Amino acid sequence: MTVATARVEAARQHLHEAQARKRERIAEVREQLRLAEAGRGPKPNLGLFSFDETKGKEVSRARQRLARSEQALTAAQAAAGEKDLPTKRCRGGSKEPRSVRRQVRRNVTDPDSRLMSAADGGAVQGYNAQLAVASDGLVLVPELVQDANDLHQFQPMSTAAVQAALLVHQARCDEQCPSPGGCCITSAASLAEGRGQEASTRGCGQSACPCVQDWIGVLLLDNGYCTNENLTAPGPDRLIATGNSRDLPRPGEDLGLLPSDADARTRMTHRLASIDGATLYKRRAATVEPVNGHLKDRTGLRRFSRRGLAACQAELDFAALVLNLRKVLSLTPDERAAALTA
Incomplete structure (x- = not known):
């Protein structure tokens, strides 16, 4: 559980750093726009750039990492605190708590597709x-x-x-x-x-x-x-x-x-x-x-x-x-x- 807690803290810190970098990038883009409006530089190519610090690839991935870490910590806490969790007998006779079984996601309508x-x-x-x-x-x-x-x-x-x-x-x-x-x-x-x-x-x-x-x-x-x-x-x-x-x-x-x-x-x-x-x-x-x-x-x-x-x-x-x-x-x-x- 100590390892899972450390991973959550590291993921939370990574999210804070990603949001800080996004805020810095937003400030840079706004400064470029200000210079462009003043005729002192080219207008930046914004494309799909968002001025929301909670959006963006890096921030989204950091948030997903934090969610996975918190989910793993919850599963570890449940496994440590509840010994009589419902179990499912696996092939070969071994039992594994449902809360700690690996969650595998599948697309049931198109198994060939990917994320x-x-x-x-x-x-x-x-x-x-x-x-x-x-x-x-x-x-x-x-x-x-x-x-x-x-x-x-x-x-x-x-x-x-x-x-x-x-x-x-x-x-x-x-x-x-x-x-x-x-x-x-x-x-x-x-x-x-x-x-x-x-x-x-x-x-x-x-x-x-x-x-x-x-x-x-x-x-x-x-x-x-x-x-x-x-x-x-x-x-x-x-x-x-x-x-x-x-x-x-x-x-x-x-x-x-x-x-x-x-x-x-x-x-x-x-x-x-x-x-x-x-x-x-x-x-x-x-x-x-x-x-x-x-x-x-x-x-x-x-x-x-x-x-x-x-x-x-x-x-x-x-x-x-x-x-x-x-x-x-x-x-x-x-x-x-x-x-x-x-």
Whole structure:
């Protein structure tokens, strides 16, 4: 019981510290807003930021930790003070007080789903939807996963995007691209398999060949994918944010000389600070975010109608297919003829 009491005290102290940090952050944001209104600085990007010190991911997690610690302390006190608690005979003949049995939470309507972090710092029961979107807004790969974060999704999604681009190119290109590696998409596939870049990104060089349009140039990803493994993994070139938008360097900001022994994260930060890198990364907000917004607000796909990973994946596939068809049907006849197979 002494250990459980100590954990409650530590969790309560952690909550106080998290709220203090939130109050400091609120004061910083208000000062930035005041300077912006006075014309002495840029307006901060608030996003989903709340000025309530009781809200936020860090505060919410600290509160959940305190609740779990208090629950464990209550169970320990009950076990120590009541020897005749109702018991349940477990397999093998052993008895365990109900108050101290481990509580396992299960979703009885969709066992495949998992708890996912919500934007307000809480949690929702669902799936993690991954989308690979082309620069023209077409969804190349819609994928549902059970992981609560995106750290392990970069490599499978980049490989799937390369394969999808290869299928598009094979349907569109009437020219006989030299092989091996003569086609730019083939080069992308080689990169995804770790064989290195084997050919020029100019494709077969024929003016009528859509190699250049089909080439996966640079992948743009948010900081949820930022790990050293993802930054250095084989595959197409990429720009991965190394922090939240407010933490990223401003375009053209002087970060000093890049050390020769700099790690992958530092190199990426310097690249994002360059004018070219910052300009290119801005395209992410105009590429994938409108698709996310369309699926959620226009299509209404904030909640799946079916249950189970396979059924929800089919629902996401169907929504992405409808979105792609609507984009194709909105093209002019000339644009449609150029985009579709001859």
